[in-house]
Amino acid sequence: MVEALRANGLKVTHQRTEIIREIVQTKDHPDVETICRRVRGRIPAVSLDTVYRTISALFERGLINRIMVDAKRARYDADVTRHNHFVCDTCGRIVDIDSTGRGGCRASDKLSEVGVVERVEVLFRGKCIHCVADQE
């Protein structure tokens, strides 16, 4: 991934290396503030702006995914391969879901008249097992 930085004309700084390490390591789709907090475990002086700028740069170049789950707070995913997400509306947890078989989703015929589809995002919303259990 650090290679991808260079390939995209971005400079490889200490901060960026750690931000990338953090987002690649985790599978919990953190938001910017969470990434920042975690990176501060290793680089206490990182500023939130730097995390925003790094994440935006990576997203614009397609190196990470942005997941919009609630009205505020974007969340990010280092896995850019085709897959779907389950979102718990109670606790906010996001879990990766493989897209089965032929992509998981069929477009209606009307779609080609509307535009060119470059990406399909599937969000399963509901309540995760932990929150279902807590409810009782």
Added chain:
Amino acid sequence: MVEALRANGLKVTHQRTEIIREIVQTKDHPDVETICRRVRGRIPAVSLDTVYRTISALFERGLINRIMVDAKRARYDADVTRHNHFVCDTCGRIVDIDSTGRGGCRASDKLSEVGVVERVEVLFRGKCIHCVADQE
């Protein structure tokens, strides 16, 4: 829809009637500011807060849908029946797409271990015909 207000213990005010009229009439999935601007054509004194509060109240009761397409600005849809959306990443246009056949989407088996799915949101992202044409 105005009936649904009463059924949910919400008072039927002049502002709410017009806000609902506006969002039901249009199919372009407007954001709060757009709804407010349009309602002002008929009630010049509506405040943006009132639109926010009305829209939130409707959304919380499941009477309208919220669509998160970009990092800022939620967009709303009075159609709460099962359907998908095409989003143009260039101009922001959102077009309704019927979900074909058996719901349009199959979940992987893993899903039932993760939680209970209450809703599935499918977003087709790409470039709409207008933006493809403008590009040339």
Added chain:
DNA sequence: ATTCGTGCAAACTTTTTGCAGAGTT
């Protein structure tokens, strides 16, 4: 009459931006 909604203003949160100094190629 009671309860809820509205408008105003201000607060809050998330994200973006200008700038001077430091780091990377």
Added chain:
DNA sequence: AACTCTGCAAAAAGTTTGCACGAAT
């Protein structure tokens, strides 16, 4: 050396909230 990145602070944008008045039931 050139250019970009960082951190600080301040600003911008979207959304929420406290309060007093007005409207709906």
